[in-house]
Amino acid sequence: MICRRLTCVWGNLRFRKCFLEHQSGCVMPESTLKSERLGELESGHRKATLTDVAQLSGVSASTVSRVLNGYTEGFSVKPKVRRAVLEAVDRLGYKANRSAKAMRSKRTGVIAVLGLQYDQDGVAFGTDVQIIHHMASGLRQSDLELCHYFGSGLEEPYGLPDWPVDGACALNLCQDEDVQRIEQAGVPYVSINGLAGPNGVSVLVDDQLGSKLAVDHLVSLGHERIAYIMESSWNNVHPSVQARRQGYALAMQAHNLPLMPTWDQTYDMIEEAVAEAYENRCTALLVYSHYTALVVLKYAHEIGMRIPDDMSLICFNDRFPVNHTTPKLTAIALPYKEMADVASEMITNAISQKPGNIQSIQIKPELIVRDSTIAPAGL
Structure with missing residues (x-):
């Protein structure tokens, strides 16, 4: 009989503790995590569990779970309790079991x-x-x-x-x-x-804006005959293809400048496009990508064309190696x-x-x- 009463009292105390935690979010006991266990966790010799976090923060494992999962339905927690839980997580380096979490939430993450x-x-x-x-x-x-x-x-x-x-x-x-x-x-x-x-x-x-920025920059330097060059590609249906070309045309028209013959063409050989632009007395090139710009630089070196003295060059994509070429390339940077x-x-x-x-x-x-x-x- 005495044992039953003691068991009942102990059970009531545990229920009261959990009930108060659930209702008010108050931290009931101090940390119950043993110093030896804490040392092993902090040194990385053992992997922290949800129970470890609960013991260090002084709350139940269910409270820790609800805090970490953002559970709020029928549950509130005071800021100091939430802070204690998160500090314990950080201190112990606790990582949730993704598989178990996926089973509970029905999400894979x-x-x-x-x-x-x-x-x-x-x-x-x-x-x-x-x-x-x-x-x-x-x-x-x-x-x-x-x-x-x-x-x-x-x-x-x-x-x-x-x-x-x-x-x-x-x-x-x-x-x-x-x-x-x-x-x-x-x-x-x-x-x-x-x-x-x-x-x-x-x-x-906004690739149209990119072309406008390039044309405006070249016009500000005094260029009037500006060619746009686009290489043939497996991905000619990409939205940027039409947008960059259209942006060039609109920007040139806004400055009352003529469109160069290369603007609506695609080229298997970029060298042909550069030669055509040079024959049309162009003084600047806007090219679709940094890959195209590298081909232009190579071809210019082979034929003795000096960039930028004979022809200014600007490309889309501020990617390696545009900042390591000779000369370093002016570019339209994509905001990745x-x-x-x-x-x-x-x-x-x-x-x-x-x-x-x-x-x-x-x-x-x-x-x-x-x-x-x-x-x-x-x-």
């Missing part, structure tokens, strides 16, 4: 990266990599991870993986059939530098960090089902002036 392209040497395109790396860092703050799926290969770069994902990040999405494939998958997605359907959001560079931040916010909101009706966002590029653009000879 994984975002599939689609459409990452590679050059002939197997190297991923630089700007795409920069965007993905910056996104990965930011998304971890929301407990989300990016995953690049290789299984479908180059034949199906926008095919979703076989395992469940919370969303997708599509790079350079240009074809309607690829857009429809992602739409039919029914997952939230963000399209970077590409198109998006009704269920996605598109984050683009801002694009990554916006894309991360959009996909996080979509996964969390936050309301929003934004379909497309354009980010402004930046003109980086270096040594390859000067006033034309004679001015």
